[in-house]
Amino acid sequence: MLMCIADVLSNDELTSVIAQLDNANFVDGKLTAGWHARLVKHNTQLQDDGSGMLAQLQNLIQNAINRHPLFQIAVRPKVVRSPLFSRYEQGMSYGTHVDNSLMGSGDHLMRSDISLTLFLSDPDTYSGGELVIESTQGEQVFKLPAGCMIIYPSSTLHRVETVTSGVRLAAVTWVQSLVRDLGDRELLFDLDTARQAIFEKYGKTPEFDLISKSHANLLRKWADL
Numbered sequence: 737m738l739m740c741i742a743d744v745l746s747n748d749e750l751t752s753v754i755a756q757l758d759n760a761n762f763v764d765g766k767l768t769a770g771w772h773a774r775l776v777k778h779n780t781q782l783q784d785d786g787s788g789m790l791a792q793l794q795n796l797i798q799n800a801i802n803r804h805p806l807f808q809i810a811v812r813p814k815v816v817r818s819p820l821f822s823r824y825e826q827g828m829s830y831g832t833h834v835d836n837s838l839m840g841s842g843d844h845l846m847r848s849d850i851s852l853t854l855f856l857s858d859p860d861t862y863s864g865g866e867l868v869i870e871s872t873q874g875e876q877v878f879k880l881p882a883g884c885m886i887i888y889p890s891s892t893l894h895r896v897e898t899v900t901s902g903v904r905l906a907a908v909t910w911v912q913s914l915v916r917d918l919g920d921r922e923l924l925f926d927l928d929t930a931r932q933a934i935f936e937k938y939g940k941t942p943e944f945d946l947i948s949k950s951h952a953n954l955l956r957k958w959a960d961l
Contacts, residue, residue, distance in 0.1 A: 737922045738869065738876070738888040739810055744800050744854060745883040753793060753856060754882075757905055761785055762823045765830075776831025779896070782821035794818045797854060797907050801885070809928045811887060812914040812921060814960070815846045819854070819909035824865055830896040832870075837890070839910060848910040849918075851894075853878075854885040855906055862902025869894045887911075889918055915958045924958075927951040 745753070762780035769777045784790045797819045801807055817839060824830075840846050853867055859879045867878045867886065870893040878886050888894070890910060915921045931947040938944070 737810060737918060737925065738871075738886070739806075740878070740880060740884060740886050741804060741806050741810075742881070742884045744804055744807075744885050745797075746800075747883075749796060749800060750856065750883045753796065754905070756789060756793060757782065757821060757823070757856070760789065760821075765822060768820060770833075770836050773830075773833040776829075776833055776895075779828045779830055780823045780825075782823075790821075793821065793907075797909075801852070801854070801909075807887070810921070810925050811850050811911055812924065812955075813911050814914045815912040817846060817848075817910045819907040821856075822904075822906050822908055824862075824896065824899040824904040824906075826899055826901055829864075829898040832893050832895045834893055835890045835910060846910075846912045847916075848890040849913040849916065850887050850911040851890045851892075852885055852887050852909050852911060853906050854908070855880045855882055857903060857905045858882045862899055862904045864897050864900040865904035866897045867894065868897060914960055915955070916960050917958070920954070920958045924951060924955060927954070 761783045763783045765777050765779040765781045766774045768781060782790055798816055801816065802813070835848050835851050837848060838845060839848055859881060865879065869876045869878070869888050880886060913921060915924060927947055928951055931944055931951060934941060934944045934947065
């Protein structure tokens, strides 16, 4: 399931993140790419300089993502990887690639089910830099307002178009879901959305109870703990 989620960051949070990134040190993004993605990755990423700023920003982004109710019911997160902060200046891009299926190592090894891009730059401040996601329906192009994010299957081929002017800042991360199958997650999302709508309109009805029962039992059946 591919979904755009608005207003993940508040205006104050966004202002704080941008102010810190404007004065930060970025290094070659190839350092965190897989061996084949390095061939097409041309951006920079925030360096951990030991000051604690990277960890602070990562915590801020993770808290903002995790508190969003739409993210919770659409993704069913089990593990959310610490985000990376990417910077694209004029001429930079990230060619077509698929994200690594396994990330981390040892006790921190995770499967990537969902990829996530949180846009940090106002789209009017840079040209190009669109996120392009390939699917059976063709290519879909995204350039969201600052503070908004897109979630999409990690199994897809995708790219970031060349930035032709300005600077594109974004936070990217990956999620292992409690529900491995994309179709199962979408079914649970639809059921959850329907039962919440019923509750808001009619209260706790027998129909609400039946949908809640089905939702709970399917989640019980599919949860990968």
